[in-house]
Amino acid sequence: xxxxxxxxxxxxxxxxxxxxxxxxxxxxxxxxxxxxxxxxxxxxxxxxxxxxxxxxxxxxxxxxxxxxxxxxxxxxxxxxxxxxxxxxxxxxxxxxxxxxxxxxxxxxxxxxxxxxxxxxxxxxxxxxxxxxxxxxxxxxxxxxxxxxxxxxxxxxxxxxxxxxxxxxxxxxxxxxxxxxxxxxxxxxxxxxxxxxxxxxxxxxxxxxxxxxxxxxxxxxxxxxxxxxxxxxxxxxxxxxxxxxxxxxxxxxxxxxxxxxxxxxxxxxxxxxxxxxxxxxxxxxxxxxxxxxxxxxxxxxxxxxxxxxxxxxxxxxxxxxxxxxxxxxxxxxxxxxxxxxxxxxxxxxxxxxxxxxxxxxxxxxxxxxxxxxxxxxxxxxxxxxxxxxxxxxxxxxxxxxxxxxxxxxxxxxxxxxxxxxxxxxxxxxxxxxxxxxxxxxxxxxxx
Amino acid sequence: xxxxxxxxxxxxxxxxxxxxxxxxxxxxxxxxxxxxxxxxxxxxxxxxxxxxxxxxxxxxxxxxxxxxxxxxxxxxxxxxxxxxxxxxxxxxxxxxxxxxxxxxxxxxxxxxxxxxxxxxxxxxxxxxxxxxxxxxxxxxxxxxxxxxxxxxxxxxxxxxxxxxxxxxxxxxxxxxxxxxxxxxxxxxxxxxxxxxxxxxxxxxxxxxxxxxxxxxxxxxxxxxxxxxxxxxxxxxxxxxxxxxxxxxxxxxxxxxxxxxxxxxxxxxxxxxxxxxxxxxxxxxxxxxxxxxxxxxxxxxxxxxxxxxxxxxxxxxxxxxxxxxxxxxxxxxxxxxxxxxxxxxxxxxxxxxxxxxxxxxxxxxxxxxxxxxxxxxxxxxxxxxxxxxxxxxxxxxxxxxxxxxxxxxxxxxxxxxxxxx
Numbered sequence: 102x103x104x105x106x107x108x109x110x111x112x113x114x115x116x117x118x119x120x121x122x123x124x125x126x127x128x129x130x131x132x133x134x135x136x137x138x139x140x141x142x143x144x145x146x147x148x149x150x151x152x153x154x155x156x157x158x159x160x161x162x163x164x165x166x167x168x169x170x171x172x173x174x175x176x177x178x179x180x181x182x183x184x185x186x187x188x189x190x191x192x193x194x195x196x197x198x199x200x201x202x203x204x205x206x207x208x209x210x211x212x213x214x215x216x217x218x219x220x221x222x223x224x225x226x227x228x229x230x231x232x233x234x235x236x237x238x239x240x241x242x243x244x245x246x247x248x249x250x251x252x253x254x255x256x257x258x259x260x261x262x263x264x265x266x267x268x269x270x271x272x273x274x275x276x277x278x279x280x281x282x283x284x285x286x287x288x289x290x291x292x293x294x295x296x297x298x299x300x301x302x303x304x305x306x307x308x309x310x311x312x313x314x315x316x317x318x319x320x321x322x323x324x325x326x327x328x329x330x331x332x333x334x335x336x337x338x339x340x341x342x343x344x345x346x347x348x349x350x351x352x353x354x355x356x357x358x359x360x361x362x363x364x365x366x367x368x369x370x371x372x373x374x375x376x377x378x379x380x381x382x383x384x385x386x387x388x389x390x391x392x393x394x395x396x397x398x399x400x401x402x403x404x405x406x407x408x409x410x411x412x413x414x415x416x417x418x419x420x421x422x423x424x425x426x427x428x429x430x431x432x433x434x435x436x437x438x439x440x441x442x443x444x445x446x447x448x449x450x451x452x453x454x455x456x457x458x459x460x461x462x463x464x465x466x467x468x469x470x471x472x473x474x475x476x477x478x479x480x481x482x483x484x485x486x487x488x489x490x491x492x493x494x495x496x497x498x499x500x501x502x503x504x505x506x507x508x509x510x511x512x513x514x515x516x517x518x519x520x521x522x523x524x525x526x527x528x529x530x531x532x533x534x535x536x537x538x539x540x541x542x543x544x545x546x547x
Numbered sequence: 548x549x550x551x552x553x554x555x556x557x558x559x560x561x562x563x564x565x566x567x568x569x570x571x572x573x574x575x576x577x578x579x580x581x582x583x584x585x586x587x588x589x590x591x592x593x594x595x596x597x598x599x600x601x602x603x604x605x606x607x608x609x610x611x612x613x614x615x616x617x618x619x620x621x622x623x624x625x626x627x628x629x630x631x632x633x634x635x636x637x638x639x640x641x642x643x644x645x646x647x648x649x650x651x652x653x654x655x656x657x658x659x660x661x662x663x664x665x666x667x668x669x670x671x672x673x674x675x676x677x678x679x680x681x682x683x684x685x686x687x688x689x690x691x692x693x694x695x696x697x698x699x700x701x702x703x704x705x706x707x708x709x710x711x712x713x714x715x716x717x718x719x720x721x722x723x724x725x726x727x728x729x730x731x732x733x734x735x736x737x738x739x740x741x742x743x744x745x746x747x748x749x750x751x752x753x754x755x756x757x758x759x760x761x762x763x764x765x766x767x768x769x770x771x772x773x774x775x776x777x778x779x780x781x782x783x784x785x786x787x788x789x790x791x792x793x794x795x796x797x798x799x800x801x802x803x804x805x806x807x808x809x810x811x812x813x814x815x816x817x818x819x820x821x822x823x824x825x826x827x828x829x830x831x832x833x834x835x836x837x838x839x840x841x842x843x844x845x846x847x848x849x850x851x852x853x854x855x856x857x858x859x860x861x862x863x864x865x866x867x868x869x870x871x872x873x874x875x876x877x878x879x880x881x882x883x884x885x886x887x888x889x890x891x892x893x894x895x896x897x898x899x900x901x902x903x904x905x906x907x908x909x910x911x912x913x914x915x916x917x918x919x920x921x922x923x924x925x926x927x928x929x930x931x932x933x934x935x936x937x938x939x940x941x942x943x944x945x946x947x948x949x950x951x952x953x954x955x956x957x958x959x960x961x962x963x964x965x966x967x
Contacts, residue, residue, distance in 0.1 A: 471625065
């Protein structure tokens with residue numbers, strides 16, 4: 102069986118920084134005639150204050166509309182003609198844009214990202230019509246009780262830090278924000294010294310740099326990039342939120358304030374999560390598309406095998422500042438939520454007090470290794486990781502992960518468990534369904 | 548000349564088909580196994596039987612307990628993904644290349660000799676019933692299922708929900724599931740596809756060793772009647788007043804995979820509801836009108852004509868306007884047809900995206916399984932660009948003609964309807 106010792110050496114990575122501060126990471130991979138370009142901006146929902154929640158995500162939407170040199174009617178198909186796809190996402194620490202296409206499209210992709218960085222138009226009519234699109238996205242999310250509960254839990258677990266509001270934003274902010282709010286946010290954060298460009302695939306690094314300089318060298322560095330300074334105070338007692346709405350299934354979540362990616366506790370906590378709920382990997386873009394190997398984990402055995410829950414999930418995501426580690430449980434039909442909560446807390450409290458075993462840590466390491474290998478077969482995924490980690494920490498952090506994982510001891514995992522899973526650090530959320538058609542108004546109590 | 552994927556194929560003496568391709572990008576391998584039996588083999592009085600079987604088949608075999616299977620999977624960092632469609636039962640798994648043989652042996656044991664312990668069956672029934680209850684509260688699922696029942700008829704295998712109903716699932720017995728397995732699972736309906744860092748000869752040897760001894764007759768999946776061609780427009784509301792947004796499913800029967808117009812239909816659908824940000828539908832409903840975050844069209848061309856469905860998620864008050872917009876797009880498409888430019892762009896996009904689809908082991912495996920299922924040949928990846936290039940604009944426009952709003956079946960589920 103493959104072990105960490107047999108892991109392949111990392112592919113050579115070329116890193117450059119333009120005079121205007123733009124970081125450029127180039128990874129060669131010549132097995133397929135493809136290239137992937139990701140452009141990352143260090144701006145996400147944590148950079149937002151009340152009144153402007155959701156602005157980063159809305160700005161992301163607007164950055165797929167017309168630019169100075171890409172008229173509105175030429176946006177459609179600009180990358181499809183190269184057999185490519187494009188997408189983007191916004192989360193708490195970052196906004197990112199991707200194209201993957203045939204290698205011939207490289208210059209086109211760089212051109213598109215340069216246009217996006219400095220020349221998006223923010224046509225007022227486009228901004229206005231996008232308002233309802235985003236509200237539709239919000240309402241689609243609310244259709245899922247699990248998503249709704251997650252938003253409520255996060256807002257209660259954090260009382261001060263901007264991580265507390267959902268990336269999509271609060272509805273009233275989406276209804277009131279103006280084109281000027283969007284454009285100001287865009288101009289403030291979309292500057293080269295706040296960005297990382299990642300290029301991976303069948304490319305020649307010297308040619309890449311020449312084209313990057315051509316397209317991006319013209320931009321000036323931005324100044325005074327504001328950052329929120331609020332730190333979340335330590336949580337000193339358990340918090341709780343209960344939602345009662347019409348529905349057909351009950352959900353339970355337990356959220357714990359978790360270490361940020363640069364915290365020495367991060368990797369031990371990652372192994373703890375793998376031991377509790379199965380390793381996912383560390384790729385927000387791709388790790389969650391394949392079910393984790395969890396059938397022999399404590400949470401699965403204690404909740405799903407016992408018939409209390411139909412599923413249990415958890416994940417520790419790499420974040421710039423301490424976020425939440427959340428255990429999510431779907432309650433089985435006919436089982437009282439209280440019973441499931443009791444069982445879940447008992448399992449977690451036992452791990453808090455006693456830790457996990459050496460066998461569980463060894464299995465966790467093997468799982469993480471395998472999952473990270475599986476992730477490498479797509480240049481889109483590989484390029485994602487470099488930019489993701491560079492934005493919240495550094496790309497070195499990602500490339501050092503396998504060694505850090507291999508070198509973590511059982512004792513370190515159990516110290517992390519004792520700190521992470523303690524009662525005073527947890528927020529409990531329940532979605533308790535009311536009968537459909539009961540006509541009772543939704544209730545949220547904290 | 549482009550050699551393309553150039554996979555290797557063999558058929559074992561017992562009828563099992565094996566397709567293999569070696570790649571060397573990562574030290575991993577994807578195993579993609581399919582049985583040509585889907586939910587259409589559910590007994591008429593037991594909808595959801597095959598789906599429940601898919602949930603419990605890996606919870607014990609003649610020689611391995613559920614716990615042993617769990618540890619064998621977890622210790623290697625792998626999970627098995629099961630899929631049940633109307634016509635296929637599939638299992639996919641990605642593992643490290645070093646683990647190929649024990650993982651294949653485990654999968655072979657699971658599919659050939661499941662034991663379905665009673666305790667595991669009870670647990671799985673509970674999970675499926677909970678999942679069905681979740682589906683009841685999901686407007687997208689409700690719209691889709693209601694549409695299928697209307698287009699195909701509630702008694703047609705395509706009109707029945709794949710997961711079945713809570714009552715039917717609870718009533719299923721271990722004996723029924725074992726009988727279903729014995730009757731429908733066998734080497735003659737099995738295709739094993741392996742793509743990854745394993746030599747082809749080793750794949751063939753291992754599959755032969757592990758599956759070659761499987762014998763016994765198998766009942767082939769039943770031949771199905773196509774849906775009756777619709778003759779009137781139907782619009783059904785499924786009020787779900789507790790939801791924040793409504794889902795629209797607007798559909799027709801499409802075509803069978805073997806239909807000669809398949810590639811024309813593929814291009815037509817791409818132009819209508821897929822190209823770039825969801826084609827013409829996305830242009831109208833999302834970009835110009837801001838009505839929906841998601842709207843798209845897709846079709847399922849199978850051994851019979853699966854559905855062609857336009858999906859959209861819109862606020863309750865916007866349902867009528869969104870439906871009217873879909874009507875307008877289809878009327879325009881049928882009357883005026885597509886432009887030469889649209890056809891060229893969609894064609895170029897579909898042809899150009901093939902290398903991306905075939906970048907990963909799992910992407911290649913899925914492509915090869917599909918090509919095998921429909922008899923498209925081992926060189927299908929090389930021929931596909933030409934097949935798309937040969938389609939004429941008249942053929943694309945002809946493919947759109949059946950999409951007449953006057954005979955559409957439309958379902959809106961969510962905060963919409965008389966009580967809205």
